[in-house]
Amino acid sequence: MDLSLPDRRKEIEYAHQVVEDSDLYSPLFRNVSVFRRSYELMETILKVYIYPDGSRPIFHKPFLKGIYASEGWFMKSMRENKQFVTKNPKKAHLFYLPYSARQLEMALYVPGSHSLKPLSIFLRNYVNKIAAKYPFWNRSHGSDHFLVACHDWGPYTVTEHDELARNTIKALCNADTSEKIFISGRDVSLPETTIRAPRRPLRHVGGNKVSQRPILAFFAGSMHGRVRPKLLKHWGGEKDGDMKIFQRLPQLVSKRMTYIQHMKSSKYCLCPMGYEVNSPRIVEAIYYECVPVIIADNFVLPFSEVLDWNAFSVVVAEKDIPRLKEILLSIPMSKYLTMQTNVKMVQKHFLWNPKPLRYDLFHMILHSIWFNRLNNIQLPRI
Structure with missing residues (x-):
């Protein structure tokens, strides 16, 4: 040493x-x-x-x-x-x-x-x-x-x-x-x-302005693990117009708007754990300038030794999934705008x-x- x-x-x-x-x-x-x-x-x-x-x-x-x-x-x-x-x-x-x-x-x-x-x-x-x-x-x-x-x-x-x-x-x-x-x-x-695309690792990085993000919260993906089925049960499909939660993106929906376009058009991108606590959606949300909502108890967030995740993300306990919309709507617009700006600023620390x-x-x-x-x-x- x-x-x-x-x-x-x-x-x-x-x-x-x-x-x-x-x-x-x-x-x-x-x-x-x-x-x-x-x-x-x-x-x-x-x-x-x-x-x-x-x-x-x-x-x-x-x-x-x-x-x-x-x-x-x-x-x-x-x-x-x-x-x-x-x-x-x-x-x-x-x-x-x-x-x-x-x-x-x-x-x-x-x-x-x-x-x-x-x-x-x-x-x-x-x-x-x-x-x-x-x-x-x-x-x-x-x-x-x-x-x-x-x-x-x-x-x-x-x-x-x-x-x-x-x-x-x-x-x-x-x-x-x-x-x-x-x-x-x-x-x-x-x-x-x-x-x-390994030759173009930064392809699609960037997102829409806040005024062009009409969706409150978005998730689409496989329903494995303990958290995602709960998310689908409470908020799946078209139960709530503000919450776009899908078991994979339906073909009819994806023809109108791709997965990436959904993320770029959402204020909050949901990042529930799968079989394990980690999710690539956290960094995807940062890439597409969407505030990540992390749902994974016991998960140590990346670089939490130095980064303050409260500045640019929302962490929701698994037990609070039924209250998810209430939690997101309770965030003042001024705080959301600050978090969304911070997502854009933290992006450079997550680029390959x-x-x-x-x-x-x-x-x-x-x-x-x-x-x-x-x-x-x-x-x-x-």
Whole structure:
């Protein structure tokens, strides 16, 4: 470990107050001064070593399309990066385990078996291999190592290795505290993003003006999990003209207005959990400048270490689904307009740029890993 890191942590805690920063919009952040100083230090000193071990496609081959693409885009951006990556592990502050949970599932899961054990055993053996080959894992018991996994099964791939589950920083889309695998304050909630065209990841980003958003709330999707059937039961179909809630978008409806057009024409976009707490609709709503309404108890929201989600979203408890319209209508228009403006301002922090840009999604993920690592270093006793 770099002996200066505890000092860096104290430097962040006592960061000078930010008066003005044209790159950062203060209302989005829990403490913009802390975030900026931490980010500046990351840019200045952070070095990451990527283990070269492991064969493709599970290792080193990013999967860039679909709802689990976050892990692949991070891998791609990290491997191509020259600022943070070091070839010398002795200079590294963090060690990246470059596997894809999506590729792991595709390569090893036996359809119909309902067993994830082969996946977790495979990853356990990999960690044991690098621990035997290199001194870095044993030196920290894995606490300065990290993985990035967006597939729903990501948390369950670590369960056969105690130190991997307990100590390693896990950037997971499935950031569910109730399952006791995701550890708040250590692990990172990874945004789930739908990438339909890898060559054009930012296609369709943007939205309508508030005056062109006649729909109060919109959702269309499969009815899996415990939350969505409740949503459909109370608000489905054409029961209420303000609430457009569908079990997938009916063909007649989609001919008049596509799924994306619905999101761009809605004030609020509902983001209920499916089988797991995460939903790509949260980032889709941000892309289409629609205020996200998150319905997923026990879900740690992405970058909540630094972002104030109350500034640009609404969180509704699962038990309050019958009161959903009442809750949304009780929000004053002035507050809604502020939230909608904030959605537009936070958008840049959730973009996968073909070549990463400062403060974009790649850098926000890496920052949260860095930030949580610093906050879990034991400060020396005085």
